[in-house]
Structure formats: C-alpha cells, structure tokens
C-alpha cells in the first residue's frame with residue numbers, strides 16, 4: 001500500500017491551511033526536508049512528537065522552547081543530551097516551510113477544535129485533469145492502474161491497423177469467463193501478437209523458413225494464419241455469410257463499413 005501511495009504521491013497536491021497545518025506530519029514528509037532529505041528522528045517519534053502541533057504552544061502562538069522539547073524527550077530517554085536535542089530540534093525548525101513557520105508564529109494552535117486532515121485537503125490530477133480523491137479501494141486501484149499501467153506493445157499495431165477499434169472492449173470479450181481456457185489463451189496471444197507464427201519463429205531462429213505449412217504459398221503471419229490462407233477460404237466465406245445473416249436487422253451503413261478482417265481477428 002505504501003509503495004502504491006509513493007507512486008501516486010507526485011500527482012497529489014496538499015494545501016496546508018489554518019485548518020490542518022498543525023496536523024501535518026513532521027517526518028517522512030516530502031514538504032519537510034533538509035538538504036532534500038526526509039526527516040526521521042527516532043527520539044522525537046518515541047516521545048510522540050510527530051506532528052507540527054506537538055512543537056507548538058497551546059495557549060500562545062509560536063514554537064516550544066528547546067528546553068521544553070528536551071524535557072518531553074527526557075521522559076522517554078533520560079540519557080539524551082540537551083545539545084543533541086537542540087541540534088535535532090533546530091534541524092526540524094529550519095526544515096519547515098517558511099510560510100508554515102510564519103503561520104505558527106502568528107496563530108494559536110487550535111488544539112481544542114480537534115481538526116483532522118481529511119481527503120478534502122488533497123487534490124489529485126492525472127494528465128492535468130483534476131479527479132476526485134479516491135473514496136474507495138476500487139477507485140484507488142483504478143487510479144493506480146491509470147498511473148503505473150503500461151499499454152501492451154501490440155496496441156500501437158492494432159490502433160494503426162484499425163483506428164476505429166475499441167481495444168478496451170476487445171480485452172473484455174476476449175477474456176469472458178464463459179469461454180474455455182484454451183480459447184481465452186488464444187485470444188490473449190492474438191491480441192498481444194505473441195502467437196508463434198512461422199514469421200515469428202524465423203525471427204527467433206527456431207525455423208529455417210516462414211512459409212505457411214498449410215498452403216505453402218505465403219509467409220505465415222498472424223493475418224495469414226487466421227484470414228488470408230487460401231485453405232481457409234471456405235471457413236472465411238462461411239463466417240462472412242454467418243455475420244451477414246446475423247446482422248440482417250442491422251443498419252446497412254454499419255454492415256457496409258464492417259471490416260471482416262478485423263472482425264475475424266478481434267471477434268474470434
């Protein structure tokens with residue numbers, strides 16, 4: 001989950017304001033860094049000093065004094081040296097964004113209001129479009145797939161060949177649960193162009209020629225294997241007739257523009 005969040009984090013903007021500034025975490029926070037490095041001070045974490053509000057007074061504006069921080073830390077570890085604590089605390093203070101420091105020095109910690117950081121403080125943008133923050137794990141996973149998912153190499157081939165093709169629908173139909181496993185596997189291989197045709201085998205040096213072993217007349221690539229092989233003509237004619245009969249009530253324009261090759265390869 002943390003790895004997934006780190007992938008999404010660069011797309012998330014967080015707006016610090018008077019309602020949440022005291023609740024912001026001090027450590028492992030990319031907004032609080034020293035020389036580009038995230039802060040991680042174990043003595044502070046063990047003592048429960050993990051948020052901006054833990055460094056501030058509750059009744060007056062401003063940050064706690066060094067001696068107060070040392071006192072809190074000493075309760076957990078009596079051996080901590082005052083100078084070391086001061087050094088840590090100074091590092092934390094200089095790592096805070098100046099606008100936060102200014103705000104803290106001007107405003108009282110609204111501790112009694114018990115504010116919480118909610119999803120409303122975040123905005124999330126993908127390709128410059130703002131999208132709602134994930135409200136459910138399903139939305140979260142969809143966003144994650146959108147961010148880290150890579151399109152199969154074969155997609156560019158199919159899009160160039162059939163610009164009108166809706167590949168997302170092909171993926172759904174090719175993987176329908178009602179299909180037998182072998183069928184889904186074959187669909188996957190066709191869609192991803194990973195079927196070992198003779199052309200592919202020759203490229204891998206697994207054969208000495210790329211001629212179709214059925215008709216022995218042409219190179220055996222994917223299109224030849226499923227559509228163009230002369231020995232398939234009976235089947236392709238049958239398939240065309242079948243489709244035309246099946247679509248007897250469909251708009252003529254659609255039938256006239258139907259690409260049978262595409263239907264053969266993508267409708268399986």
Ligand SMILES: [Zn+2]
Nearest residue numbers: 212214215229
């Ligand atoms: Zn052939």
